[in-house]
Amino acid sequence: xxxxxxxxxxDCAEGRAANLPCNHSTISGNEYVYWYRxxxxxxxxxxxxxxxxxxxNEMASLIITEDRKSSTLILPHATLRDxxxxxxxxxxxxxxxxxxxxxxxxxxxxx
Amino acid sequence: GAxxxxxxxxxICKSGTSVKIECRSLDFQAxxxxxxxxxxxxxxxxxxxxxxxxxxxxxxxxxxxxxxxxHASLTLSTLTVTSAHPEDSSFYxxxxxxxxxxxxxxxxxxxxxxxx
Numbered sequence: 001x002x003x004x005x006x007x008x009x010x011d012c013a014e015g016r017a018a019n020l021p022c023n024h025s026t027i028s029g030n031e032y033v034y035w036y037r038x039x040x041x042x043x044x045x046x047x048x049x050x051x052x053x054x055x056x057n058e059m060a061s062l063i064i065t066e067d068r069k070s071s072t073l074i075l076p077h078a079t080l081r082d083x084x085x086x087x088x089x090x091x092x093x094x095x096x097x098x099x100x101x102x103x104x105x106x107x108x109x110x111x
Numbered sequence: 112g113a114x115x116x117x118x119x120x121x122x123i124c125k126s127g128t129s130v131k132i133e134c135r136s137l138d139f140q141a142x143x144x145x146x147x148x149x150x151x152x153x154x155x156x157x158x159x160x161x162x163x164x165x166x167x168x169x170x171x172x173x174x175x176x177x178x179x180x181x182h183a184s185l186t187l188s189t190l191t192v193t194s195a196h197p198e199d200s201s202f203y204x205x206x207x208x209x210x211x212x213x214x215x216x217x218x219x220x221x222x223x224x225x226x227x
Contacts (some may be wrong), residue, residue, distance in 0.1 A: 032214050043117075043204045043218035044155065087154075093214040098145045098206075101155040 004088045009106040012082075018075040020105055022088030025069040032093040033064060036074045037084040038104070044087065047073065051093065078109045114138050115207050116120055117219035124195055129189045132222045134205030140185035141207035145216065146178075149202040161188040161205075194224040 005023040012018040024033065033047040048055055048073075049063045055062045061074040066107070075082055087104040114137040124130050134144055142163045159180055167180035172225040173188040179191040188207075192199055202223050206216040 034215055036218075041202070041221070041223070043115075043206075043221040046113075046215055046217055049213070049215050091214050096143060097159065098157050098210075099214075099216055100157070101147075103154055 004090055004102060005020075006088050006102065006105045008103065009108070011108050011110055012075075012078045014080060014109055014111050015077055018074040018078040018082065018107060018109070019090075020075075020107065021070065021072045021088050022073070023054075024090045026069050026090070027090050030092050030094065031090045033062065033068075033071050034089045034091065034099065035060070035062065036087045036089065036099075036101075037082075038087070038109075039081075039084045044101075047086075049093075078107075080109050080111065083107060083109045113209055113217040115205065115217050117140040117202070117203075117205055119222060120220060121223040121225070123227065124224045126193055126196055129191055129193045130195055130207075130224060132203055132224075133191055134188045134219055136186045136207045136208075136217075139186075139207075139209045141209070142185060144182060144188040144205055144207045146180065146190050147204045147206065148189075149204060149221075155204060158190075158203075163188075190223065194222070195215050197226045200224055200226045 035047040036044040038044045050062045066069045085104040089099050116135045118133045128213045145159040146158045149155045153169040158173045161182040163182045169175045182188040204221045
């Protein structure tokens with residue numbers, strides 16, 4: 001599975017959009033980009049995933065660059081409850097294997 | 112949909128005793144479940160892959176005789192920490208995928224184990 005690079009931490013003002021970047025320059029053609037978040041002392045929560053097209057759901061939007069070497073998770077109106085560690089993971093979508101978690105980005109939403 | 116539930120949420124036990132943690136897929140069947148462990152301020156680390164009706168596959172460095180995994184049905188996997196020691200104190204998290212999944216996993220709430 002391709003390696004990802006994320007900033008260690010980010011701050012965001014409540015009500016503003018939170019844009020979380022992820023670099024995955026070695027991604028291969030059959031690998032998807034998955035985003036999860038983990039609020040303190042809880043299990044990871046699935047947010048969104050995509051292959052090459054931008055994706056949007058009720059939680060967030062995922063913007064993948066045309067060359068697929070990087071992506072951005074967008075939380076359109078961050079709230080205090082969005083404070084969490086956000087993980088960007090790249091994996092073959094057809095694989096039955098597990099997800100490998102890196103260190104992620106600690107997002108702090110401030111009033 | 113795709114809800115995974117763990118029980119108990121937290122447990123405190125004495126050193127030398129065994130503790131069982133259950134992981135259930137509530138609204139889907141899961142032929143494969145994954146057990147992770149997370150120590151404070153660290154990321155999740157895969158311990159083992161639980162396969163329904165067959166033996167679990169353990170990651171390197173995880174003792175299969177200490178961490179017993181049973182996946183007897185398509186909706187239930189259990190992790191038993193045998194002869195627990197204080198160093199086994201951790202946050203244990205299970206996950207599963209649906210048949211329709213394109214790789215995404217759904218995680219339980221986690222179980223906090225404290226061994227005294």
